[in-house]
Amino acid sequence: MIAFVLDILTATIRNATPLTLGTIGETYSERSGVLNLGIEGTMYAGAFFGFATAFWTGSLEIGLLAAVVVGLLAGGLMAFLTVTLGANQHVSGLGLTLFLIGVSEFTNRLAFGGGQSLRRIDPYPLVDPLGLGGAFSQYGLTYVTFLLFVPVAWWVLMRTRFGLAIRAVGEDPEAADAAGISVFRTRYAALMVGGALMALGGAFFTLAALGSFTLDIIAGRGWVVIALVIFGRWGIWRAVAGALLFSAVYSLQLRLRVTPGWQDVPFELLLALPYLVVIAALALSGRNVAYPGAYLKPYRRA
Amino acid sequence: MSAISDLGRRWIASGSLASSAPLVVPMALVVTFAITSVFVLAAGADPFDAFYRFLIAPLTSPVTALEVLVSATPILLTGAAVAIAFRAGYYNIGAEGQLLAGAIAAAGLGTVVGGLPSILALPILVAGGAIAGATWALLPALLRVRSGIDEVVTTLLLNPVALLLVNALLNGPWRDPETGFPESAPIAASAEFPQLIERSRVHLGLILALAIIGVTWFVITRTSVGLKLRAVGSNPRAATFAGLDVNGTLLRAALVSGAIAGIAGVSEVAGIQDRLTGGLSAGAGYTGIVVATLGGLTMPGVAAAGLLLGDLRVGAGSAARALDIPSQVGEIVQATLLLVTIGAVAIIARRRARQGTA
Numbered sequence: 001m002i003a004f005v006l007d008i009l010t011a012t013i014r015n016a017t018p019l020t021l022g023t024i025g026e027t028y029s030e031r032s033g034v035l036n037l038g039i040e041g042t043m044y045a046g047a048f049f050g051f052a053t054a055f056w057t058g059s060l061e062i063g064l065l066a067a068v069v070v071g072l073l074a075g076g077l078m079a080f081l082t083v084t085l086g087a088n089q090h091v092s093g094l095g096l097t098l099f100l101i102g103v104s105e106f107t108n109r110l111a112f113g114g115g116q117s118l119r120r121i122d123p124y125p126l127v128d129p130l131g132l133g134g135a136f137s138q139y140g141l142t143y144v145t146f147l148l149f150v151p152v153a154w155w156v157l158m159r160t161r162f163g164l165a166i167r168a169v170g171e172d173p174e175a176a177d178a179a180g181i182s183v184f185r186t187r188y189a190a191l192m193v194g195g196a197l198m199a200l201g202g203a204f205f206t207l208a209a210l211g212s213f214t215l216d217i218i219a220g221r222g223w224v225v226i227a228l229v230i231f232g233r234w235g236i237w238r239a240v241a242g243a244l245l246f247s248a249v250y251s252l253q254l255r256l257r258v259t260p261g262w263q264d265v266p267f268e269l270l271l272a273l274p275y276l277v278v279i280a281a282l283a284l285s286g287r288n289v290a291y292p293g294a295y296l297k298p299y300r301r302a
Numbered sequence: 303m304s305a306i307s308d309l310g311r312r313w314i315a316s317g318s319l320a321s322s323a324p325l326v327v328p329m330a331l332v333v334t335f336a337i338t339s340v341f342v343l344a345a346g347a348d349p350f351d352a353f354y355r356f357l358i359a360p361l362t363s364p365v366t367a368l369e370v371l372v373s374a375t376p377i378l379l380t381g382a383a384v385a386i387a388f389r390a391g392y393y394n395i396g397a398e399g400q401l402l403a404g405a406i407a408a409a410g411l412g413t414v415v416g417g418l419p420s421i422l423a424l425p426i427l428v429a430g431g432a433i434a435g436a437t438w439a440l441l442p443a444l445l446r447v448r449s450g451i452d453e454v455v456t457t458l459l460l461n462p463v464a465l466l467l468v469n470a471l472l473n474g475p476w477r478d479p480e481t482g483f484p485e486s487a488p489i490a491a492s493a494e495f496p497q498l499i500e501r502s503r504v505h506l507g508l509i510l511a512l513a514i515i516g517v518t519w520f521v522i523t524r525t526s527v528g529l530k531l532r533a534v535g536s537n538p539r540a541a542t543f544a545g546l547d548v549n550g551t552l553l554r555a556a557l558v559s560g561a562i563a564g565i566a567g568v569s570e571v572a573g574i575q576d577r578l579t580g581g582l583s584a585g586a587g588y589t590g591i592v593v594a595t596l597g598g599l600t601m602p603g604v605a606a607a608g609l610l611l612g613d614l615r616v617g618a619g620s621a622a623r624a625l626d627i628p629s630q631v632g633e634i635v636q637a638t639l640l641l642v643t644i645g646a647v648a649i650i651a652r653r654r655a656r657q658g659t660a
Contacts, residue, residue, distance in 0.1 A: 037454075081641060087648040090393055090454065091595050095640040098588060102633035103341070109628035110345055220462035227455045268470035272463045279441070279456055287449045300652070 008251050010135040014209070016240075016247035017142045018043070018201035022225040023232065023239040024153045025197030029075075031157065031234055032190035033170035033294035034082050037093025039198050040222030041100030042074040046199025048104035051206035051213040052111060054121050060207050063121075067203035068196045074100060075195025079188040086298030097222070105215065123211035139208040141200075146240075149197070154236040166190045170292040173299040183299045198222070220275065227278045230286055245281065250274040321647045323598035324606060330642040331357075337642070338635050345627035355621035356635060360613050366620070368502040374612025375573065376401070376583075378511040379566035380590025381597060381604040382518055383559045389522065389599045390555035391535040392446070396439060396457030397563040398587025399464035403438035404431035404564025406468060408571040409476070409578035412489025423493045427568055428510070435564015436557040438464065443556035447549040453556070461587065472580055486578040495573040507569030512605070514562055519601035531555060563587065585633075592640045611636060 022039060029036040036042075046067040054063025074096065081092040112119055128137040157163035165186045168176035173183045206213050224246055232239025253270035256262040262270075339349035360366040380397045387394035394400075407430040415423040442456035472484040479487065495506035522528035533541045534551045542548050570582050593611055597603025618632025 035454075081645055081648075085645045085648040086652060087644040090395075091591065091644050092641065094395065094588070094591055095637050095644065098592070098633060099637035099641060102630050102637050106341060106345075106628045106630040106634055109630060220459065223455065223458040223462070227459060230452060230455060266470040266474050268466040268473065272466040275459050275463050279445075279459055282451055282455065283445055283449065286451045298648075300655075 004255070006134050008248065008255055010137070011251035011254065012244060012248045013135060013146070014138055014142060015251050016243045017139070017145050017208075018204040019221060019225060019228065019243040019247060020145055020150065020240050021197045021201030021204065022222065023228050023243050024149060024236060025071075025194035025201070026225050026229045027194075027232070027234055027236060027239055028153070028157070028166065028190045028197070029078075029194040030229055030295065031170045031292055032166045032187045033173065033292055033297060033299070034078070034187060034191055035089045035093060035226075035296060036075070036078055036096075036191060036194060036198075037090060037222075037226065038074055038078045038096030038100065038195075039093075039225055040218055040220070041097030041104075042071055042195050042198040043202030043218045043222050044097075045070050045074060045100040045104050046202030047206045047217050048108060048202075048213055050199070050203030051121065052107065054207055055119060060121070060124055063207050064200065064203055067199040067207075071196035071199025072192045073195075074199065075192035076188065078195065079191040082298065083184055083187045083191070086300065089296050108213065108215075118212070120212045121207075123206075124208040139204070141204055141208050150236060150240055153197075157236060162186075162189070167292075169299070170294050173294050173297075177299075177301065187299075198225075224275065224278055227282055230289060231278070231281055233289055234292060242278075242281070246274050246278055249277045321598045322650060323596055323643055323647050324600070324603040326643055326646045326650065327596055327607070327610070327639070330639055330646055333642045333646075334635060334639045337638050338631070341631055341634055342627065345625075345631070347621075347625040347627050352621050352625060352627070352631070355624060356614055356617035356632070358617075359620065360616040365502070366616055368499060368504050370609065370612045370616050371508055372503045372505070372574070372612075373615045374608045375505070375507045375511050376566045376570050376586040377589045377593050377611055377615075378515060378605065378608035379507075379569060380563050380586050381593030381608050382511070382515050382601065383562035383566070384590040384594035385597060385599045385601065385604050386518055386522070386531075386562070387555050387559035388594055389535045390531045390552055391538055392443070392552050392556050392559070393454045394439065394442075394457050394556060394559045395454055395591065396442065396460050396587070397559070397566075397590045398583060398585070399457070399461040400435040400438045400560040400563035401567040401570075401583050401587045402464040402468050403434040403560075404567030405571045405578055405582055406471065406567070407431045407434035407564070408493075408568040409486045409489060412493040412572065412577075413487055415493050416490030418492060420492045420496070423490065424495070424506070424572070427493055427572055428565055431564040431568030431571075432561035433564070435567065436561040438564070439556050439560025443553050443560075446556070447553050468578065468582075469580060472578065476578065478577075484580060488576045489572065493572060494576060495569065503574065505569075505573035507573040510565065510569060511608075514565070515601050515605050518562075522601065563590070566590075589636070592636055595640060596643055 022043060026036060026039055049070045050063045050067035053066035054060050078096055081087045082089050124139050126137045127140050130136050165181045168181055169183045169186045177183050205217055228239050228242040231242040253273050256270055257267050335353050342349045342352045360370050383397050408427050411427050411430045415426055442453045445451040445456055446453040476486040478485045498504045530546055530551055533546060534548050538548050575582055593604055593607045596607035615632060619629055622629035
């Protein structure tokens with residue numbers, strides 16, 4: 001029983017890594033006033049281009065760097081559409097997702113042929129800096145995410161001038177503008193930083209967890225993140241808690257599949273469980289949440 | 303109070319979607335051509351040749367022109383489904399899941415109505431699929447109107463759940479007993495949509511799609527129900543103050559949207575596949591959002607955009623084979639066209655606003 005719980009704890013932290021990265025990225029975007037539904041495609045493109053670059057260069061670090069660049073570009077494109085042009089955010093984000101998935105699969109086909117790529121790289125190994133084993137045996141990116149990115153993301157958002165600017169342009173852009181904060185530049189920065197984090201989350205799958213790229217690798221996790229951000233009420237810590245909750249349910253169902261007595265339950269139904277838990281969590285906690293004041297609103301100087 | 307201000311936000315954000323998009327699309331196609339040439343060139347083909355094959359070539363022979371109608375059928379339906387919901391200010395992004403729910407219902411009912419004549423079997427299938435689609439749309443709609451929970455997230459999350467349900471059925475109880483493939487048993491002959499034109503795959507689903515678009519157009523533009531829907535969609539705050547039942551309108555729009563998307567699933571099962579298969583949707587639910595947006599959320603616009611994207615789907619498939627380029631170029635062109643169009647619509651809307659205030 002203890003081994004069972006430890007297994008699930010270990011897997012929960014591991015599986016929460018990409019969700020946590022995505023959740024921080026989406027929180028930054030939304031706190032600046034822009035819903036980025038491009039997240040699903042951004043994670044997908046991060047996963048693919050991170051993998052492809054690592055495959056071609058033989059360097060996992062250059063792969064990570066490529067994912068970051070793809071994420072910055074994706075966030076920049078989203079900003080161009082919604083901030084510069086003021087286009088509808090829902091459709092811009094969905095269009096961006098369709099575009100990035102299309103470009104990733106197109107390039108995959110062109111570069112590697114066939115649909116399911118069988119090409120593999122040697123991914124990042126598990127590390128255990130404290131020598132404690134068990135739940136402490138994780139990927140480096142997982143350590144960096146939880147010990148560095150999460151606290152720094154919170155600190156930047158809540159305690160720095162840049163974070164204040166993000167919250168200001170997302171809450172009341174007119175007032176922020178009057179106070180000398182550039183709404184355009186701040187939203188561009190928030191979306192690009194957010195995009196980079198999302199793409200890193202995608203790259204976690206190919207460069208750490210799997211070592212290969214498969215079609216539909218993100219499988220709706222970007223949509224899960226959108227829900228987690230609402231669940232987290234646009235705060236970093238609550239959103240991370242949500243990511244851990246989703247990941248716990250996800251890891252539990254993975255484990256149940258190989259647990260005697262559960263093999264007769266179709267694994268697809270177990271796999272659907274985490275999505276349903278997120279909907280239930282939203283239904284229970286998402287009543288009348290206060291969205292950022294300028295959510296979905298393009299800004300124009302009057 | 304918060305529900306109302308939430309609606310106010312949506313109104314401002316959605317304003318530019320019911321728009322001049324259909325008139326912008328021809329120009330947007332030129333820009334899309336310029337942008338996507340990069341991908342065609344990267345694949346080693348001539349962009350002019352490729353674009354001729356994407357858009358013009360399918361219309362030059364009767365065989366491929368009819369195939370355009372086949373390809374347009376499901377996206378005309380999902381486009382109408384999305385447009386009616388968006389028009390009411392309800393962001394149903396779940397047409398994909400609702401389509402699959404309708405397909406499951408059609409495949410299930412199709413195997414048990416064998417004893418009935420077509421005149422009974424077909425309405426049962428269509429009604430069953432519509433109910434299934436509406437049922438799949440019900441939970442997000444209730445959460446939205448009862449608790450103010452954003453329907454974008456819940457409808458999106460139910461899409462992968464629907465696909466998992468399809469896979470669970472196909473790998474489990476519905477697996478074809480004879481072949482062992484993950485496909486359901488074929489539906490009864492009396493439940494298959496009749497073919498409309500000799501030696502083509504054009505089927506009853508096309509008539510159904512055009513009829514639904516026609517009826518929806520009439521209801522939205524010519525009836526008091528449609529007036530309410532448009533009022534709620536364009537300015538929910540004013541609609542609330544005018545005493546309109548905003549939540550009831552949203553709920554009905556969401557369910558009708560789900561029902562139409564469900565019929566798209568029936569159409570693919572009964573018209574093309576004759577059974578439930580894993581790849582049945584081919585993203586038609588998401589393409590419906592593209593169709594609705596390019597169509598400016600109007601029904602004539604949806605009809606035109608559905609045919610255009612049907613043309614593109616057929617053209618991209620044949621161009622991919624002829625020029626040996628990845629068929630995903632079709633998805634890239636489609637997504638680029640969507641982004642260029644909404645960008646252009648936003649620019650035009652801003653110009654108009656500036657002229658209005660000047």
